[in-house]
Amino acid sequence: MADFDFSVILDALPWLFAQGLVFTLKLTLLSTVLALALGTALALMRLSANRAVSWLAAGYVNLFRALPLILIIFWFYFLVPYIAGWLNGSGMPVPVGGFTSALITFTLFEAAYFCEIIRAGILAVPRGQTDAGYALGLNYHGVMRTIVLPQAFRNMTPVLLTQVIVLFQDTSLVYVLSLTDFLGAANIVAQRDGRLVEMFIFAALVYFVISYAASRLVRRLQGRYGVAGQG
Structure with a gap:
């Protein structure tokens, strides 16, 4: 640590943020939506x-929650081109790109966790409000759209955001696919300049600051909504 060189970080800062961090935030945002x-x-x-x-959805959720994310990343990275080729009838693997493959992976994986959070939120809505909606002449879809889901999402916002923080941290796993996310960009600079200590400490600091700031927001929302932070 005696020869810690801050200039390496400062010189790489524009590229790290413009290339790596933008990639990470874009993947996090799209996957979340x-x-x-x-x-x-x-x-x-x-x-x-x-x-x-019900059993089909439960099977999906249990499958994705039981498998390591890194394994699913590799699965979809190698399988999606073949699936795309099968769908278009060519019989040949179609290059879909690393970002698209990662987006599909995180969407399918995180949906299993969001499902359980949202399901808990729906079940937490008092039954009387659902009955009142039916009494007003609303059908099932109307009750869900106008009464149940708005309250469920409001109550579960802190827990959903906590899961988004986990997603943001998990996106660093795309580094194994040689994609230039923030961690991957930091590693490129570290290997190029031979400054592993500086770059990996800086990368850890950036992840910590963003995650900590988001967790503080979650705590404020928990205090406002009075929702327990469970996931």
Whole structure:
């Protein structure tokens, strides 16, 4: 640590943020939006009175929650090109790009966790409000759209954001696919300049600051909504 060189960090800062951090935040944001949509659909399926639909969603959730994320990343990175080739009838693997493969992976993986969070939020809405919606003439979809889901998302916002923080940290695993996320960009600079200590300490600091700031936001939301931080 005696020869710690801050100039290496300062020189690489523009590229690290413009290339690496933008990639990480973009992957986190898109994965969150898509996983929330899929997770909501899965939560409604799990609560369905149709046992086949409920069991199908439960099987999906249990499968993805039981497998290591790094294994799923490799699976989809190598399988998605073949699946795309099968879908378009070419029979040949279609290059889909590392980012697209990672986006599909994180969307499907995080949807399993969002599903359980949203399902808990739906079940926490008092039954009387659902009955009141039906009494007003709303059908199932109307009750869910106008009464249940808005309250469920409001109550579960802190827990959902906590899961987004986990997603943000997990995106660093795309480094194994040689994608230039923030950690991957830091590693490129570290290997190029031979300054591993400086770059990895700086990368850890950036992840800590962003995650800590987001966790403080979660705590404020928990205090405002009075929701226990469970995930």
